[in-house]
Amino acid sequence: MSLAGKVAIVxxxxxxxxxxxxxxxxxxxxxxxxxxxxxxxxxxAVAAIEAEGGxxxxxxxxxxxxxxxxxxxxxxxEVYGRLDILVTNAGVLRDTVLWKMSDEDFDLVTNVxxxxxxxxxxEAAKHMREAGEGGRIVCIGSPTGQRGNxxxxxxxxxKAGIVGMVRTWALELKKAGITANAVIPxxxxxMTxxxMTxxVPYFHAAVEADAKGExxxxxxxxxxxxGTAADVxxxxxxLAADAAAGVxxxxxxxxxxxxxxxxxxxxxxxxFHDGGWSAEALAAEGxxxxxxxxxxxxxRFPALPDELQPPARG
Numbered sequence: 404m405s406l407a408g409k410v411a412i413v414x415x416x417x418x419x420x421x422x423x424x425x426x427x428x429x430x431x432x433x434x435x436x437x438x439x440x441x442x443x444x445x446x447x448a449v450a451a452i453e454a455e456g457g458x459x460x461x462x463x464x465x466x467x468x469x470x471x472x473x474x475x476x477x478x479x480x481e482v483y484g485r486l487d488i489l490v491t492n493a494g495v496l497r498d499t500v501l502w503k504m505s506d507e508d509f510d511l512v513t514n515v516x517x518x519x520x521x522x523x524x525x526e527a528a529k530h531m532r533e534a535g536e537g538g539r540i541v542c543i544g545s546p547t548g549q550r551g552n553x554x555x556x557x558x559x560x561x562k563a564g565i566v567g568m569v570r571t572w573a574l575e576l577k578k579a580g581i582t583a584n585a586v587i588p589x590x591x592x593x594m595t596x597x598x599m600t601x602x603v604p605y606f607h608a609a610v611e612a613d614a615k616g617e618x619x620x621x622x623x624x625x626x627x628x629x630g631t632a633a634d635v636x637x638x639x640x641x642l643a644a645d646a647a648a649g650v651x652x653x654x655x656x657x658x659x660x661x662x663x664x665x666x667x668x669x670x671x672x673x674x675f676h677d678g679g680w681s682a683e684a685l686a687a688e689g690x691x692x693x694x695x696x697x698x699x700x701x702x703r704f705p706a707l708p709d710e711l712q713p714p715a716r717g
Contacts, residue, residue: 404644407432410483411643412475414466414523415493417444420543420588422451423632424490424639429457431640434483436475437461438493458483466493466519472526480530488539488643489527491520491565498554509557516561521568524583528576537580539643542569544585544654549665551700566654570667573652582651584642587665588635589628589658591619604713605704619659626705628661638662672696 406428416425417439425435429452437452437459439445445461452459460482464471479486494516497508520542531538547555548562565585572583591606591613609623613631623629638657641647656663674692676684 404640404646405432406488406640406644409433409487409643410436410479410485411488411490412436412438412479412486412523412527413490413492414438414475414519416490417441417448420590420632420635421490421492422448423636424492425459426452426455426457427636427640428488428490428643429459430455431644433488433643434458434460436479436482438466438471438475439463440465465515466491466523467514469522469526471519472522475523476526476530485534485536486527486530486538487536488541489523490541490543490639490643491523492543493519494543494561496555497557500554501556504556509560512557513561513564516558517564520565524568524572528572528579528581531581532576532579535579537648538576538582539647540569540572540576540581540583541639541642542566542583542585544569544587546587546589546656546702549587549654550702552702569654570652577651580648582642582647584647584650584652585654586635586638586642587654587656587663588632589656589661590630590632590635605707607713608711620711622708622711624659625661628656628658628663630659634659671698 409432411428411433413421413425413428413435415421416437425437425448429435435452437445437448439448440463442463445463449459449461460478462475462478464474476486495512497512499508524540527540542565544566545558545562547559548566551559569583569585576583591610609619609629612619619630635657638655642650654665656665672692676688680689
């Protein structure tokens with residue numbers, strides 16, 4: 404698991420999940436390029452890593468533009484002499500239902516998540532292929548991208564797109580010894596905790612415990628696979644290590660006490676009709692087949708134990 408001598412870039416790593424990823428990579432021996440849009444936040448992240456004996460430098464720039472991707476890779480090579488690992492974590496949220504979502508809401512989220520992942524991976528892949536020493540690409544997905552979620556058209560589109568790109572990159576980069584994987588984290592973060600507490604009472608006890616620095620109830624960690632940033636970071640380090648050289652093109656979920664390997668989309672049922680499926684054939688046979696095999700959408704949560712029920716409102 405040692406990452407000694409390796410160099411990593413982690414986008415959106417000034418705080419939250421991204422910082423946890425960067426800190427774990429540094430603990431395992433990698434030098435880390437921190438990225439954030441705020442100077443003070445980036446400086447604090449660098450200082451936190453250095454205080455633990457790690458090595459870090461910062462690039463303050465918004466993810467999305469090609470120029471930022473170029474700056475990140477250039478900084479890694481100029482400061483530390485190489486680039487081995489890229490973790491694309493930067494993101495923003497602009498949640499609202501479809502009929503209220505503005506062009507700006509959609510464009511901002513997809514630009515940072517989807518285009519930002521594309522531009523950074525493209526630049527890193529160019530360098531890694533030229534260097535000829537392989538590499539590790541770890542992109543951050545979301546359960547929303549896998550299952551859908553009310554009020555998150557923009558985020559769902561971006562996160563689903565990231566997993567689709569990862570599967571493609573696994574094919575394109577295999578010959579160069581570069582792996583590409585997606586991590587699907589399920590964790591409370593500073594960005595999500597307030598919104599979750601306000602809009603999803605189901606998570607009240609978990610988010611409240613995390614905010615107080617207390618252990619999350621076992622129900623959330625085990626039954627729901629919901630935890631903290633610290634629960635996700637080790638998977639990032641594992642996928643960045645030589646031990647995971649044979650793992651590529653995968654979507655791997657982690658949260659609390661749970662680890663999941665997500666399946667690739669596969670047909671739930673297959674049927675044939677000689678001469679093709681006319682409208683009449685669909686009405687007579689196909690519709691019944693479709694209705695009998697409808698797939699669920701959205702996250703499905705088990706019932707909360709009585710002792711974890713949120714407080715009554717009003």
